[in-house]
Amino acid sequence: MISGDRGPSHAALDWPTRLKIIKGIARGTGHLHHQLASSGLPHGNLKSSNVLLGPDNEPLVAEYGFMQLLNTSNALQVLFAYKTPEAAQYGMISPKCDVYCLGILILEILTGKFPSQYVHNGKGGTDVVEWVISAISERREVELFDPEIASWTNSINEMQKLLRIGSACTETNPELRLDMREATRRIEEIKVEENHDERAIEVLP
Incomplete structure (x- = not known):
């Protein structure tokens, strides 16, 4: 829906809907981090194609926990978390990789742009x-x-605040990156302000 043909489905993704989706993704991923705290990488493949939308655009986070089923060489090819800066350069994997992936998702949803980080050959996006x-x-x-x-x-x-949260989640240095708990807390604080049509209304006599 976010990278499609800009038709009716895309138009349905207004600000309240996108914020709802982002909050749901953060809560779901945060839940995984709580329940799978002992895992080095609780999700491992968080990206927009792995977020399904249920009734009333409730986000459903899919494709988690694959890391335990893959060897390292396959994980490098399959899991988006392995494309984070620290994983790509030094092979460092941690829950902060999921935070980076969440940040990419936030930036994608706010801008409507397909991230080059998803592309395997380095071209496009x-x-x-x-x-x-x-x-x-x-x-x-x-x-x-x-x-x-x-x-x-x-x-x-509020959009600018969320954009900065997304940027803080994608810090190159994982030590400077938000952790999942703090990222979720900040996202939950974002609100939808009532939108007013600011166009002048012509009053006829």
């Missing part, structure tokens, strides 16, 4: 991490939001 870092440093975050949600002008500040 948008490097949402660098794009957002640049926009934040230049104070032009508003330009990044998908047009479908940018019209929610009263919630722009």
